[in-house]
Amino acid sequence: MKRYILLSSILIFAVLLISAGTAMGLSDAYKGSIYDPGKLKPTDSVLKVKAGEPAPDFTLPSIQGKQISLRQFRGEKNVVLSFIPAAWTPVCSDQWPGYNLAKPFFEQHDAVLLGISVDNIPTLFAWTLQMGDLWFDVLSDFWPHGAVSDKFGILRSDGVAERALFIIDKQGIITFTHVSDINVRPDLKLIVTELEKLR
C-alpha cells in the first residue's frame, strides 16, 4: 500500500510539472521555467487600507539597486502599486510585461508604476530579465518578510502577497484599491479607467 501511495504521489507531481505554465495564455518566453502552484484560494487576507485614506509610506529596495520611497512621489506623480504573489508563476509572469507595453497610459496620466513582490532581489532580477526592459521600478518586499504587503493588508497566510492594485494620487491619498482573485489577471482597462478619474 505504501508503495502505491508513494508511486502515485510521484506521478501526480510529475504530471503537474508537465502541465505547468499554460494558464492565461502564458508566453513561451518562460517555457520550462514556470512553477504552477495550481488553483489557489482566491483571496486570503483582509485589507488594512481603503480609498480616501493616506497611503502608508514605505521604502523598499529595487532590483536596480535604488531605495524607493512612496513619499518621494508626493506632489510630483500619481502612483500605481502592482503587488504580485510570486516570481516564476504563471499569471504573474505575464502581468508586468503587459504593463510594460501600457507605458503610454501611465505617462498620459502622470503616473509611475511600482511593481512589488515578496521575492528577494536576486530572484526578481533573474525573473524580470525574461520580460525585456521594464520601464518601471521593481521592488522587493522580502525583508522584513512581506512587511509592506502586511501594511496594506494583502499578505496571505502562506507568506506571498495578493494580486493587488492600489492607486495613490499626488497628495498621497489612496484613490483605488483592488484585490484580484489570485488566479486571475486584472483587466488592464481597470487601471486605465481609474487613472482617467485622476484628471
Next chain:
Amino acid sequence: MKCLINSVFFAICLFAFPNLIYGKTIEPQIGHPLPDITLKIPDNDVHRTYLGLKGSDSFQIPQIRSRVVIIEIFSMYCPHCQRHAPSVNQLYQRIQKSGDFRDKIKIIGIGAGNSPFEVDFFRKSYAIPFPLFPDTDLSIHDKIGQVLTPYFIAVRIEPDGTNRIVYTQLGGFNNPDNFLDTIVKRSGLK
C-alpha cells in the same frame, strides 16, 4: 501483487492521458481538423470584407473565404508576442502584396485571456492590420490545449468546407518570407 499492478496501470494512465485527467484538450495536431471555434463577425467593414463574411453574428473559421487561414494565438501580456508583432505585420503585408496568395491566405489573431480592451490596445500599439478576436474566458485556449504564446496554426480549407491543420509553430519568427514559404509548401498551395 495486485496492488503493484494497479499502481503500474495508474502510472501509465497518468503519463499517457494527463490532458484527460486535467480536463484539457491536446494541442492542435497536423492532419486533424480544427476544434469548433466560434468567433464574432467583426464590426469593422474592412475586416469583414477581408474575411469574406457577411452579417453581424458569429462565424466559424472554415467559413472564412480563403484556402488557408493562419491563426496566431497571442496575448497582449506576452513579451514574445510583443517582440514578434512587427514580423507578423510584415507577413500580412507580404501576402497582401502577392498576386498569388492575396485571396488564398488570410491571418487572424486570437488573444488568449485578453479582454476586448486589451486586444484593442495590442492592435493599436502595433498597428495590426488583420482581425484580432478576444478569448477573454480562455474557452478557445482550452480547446487547443492551452498552448504557450505566440502559437501559430495554419489550416487548409477545402471547397466543401472541411478543413485540416497543415502547420503549427510555437514561438515567433524573424523572417516572414521563410514562414510564408513554409505555409505555402505545407498547405500545398504551390
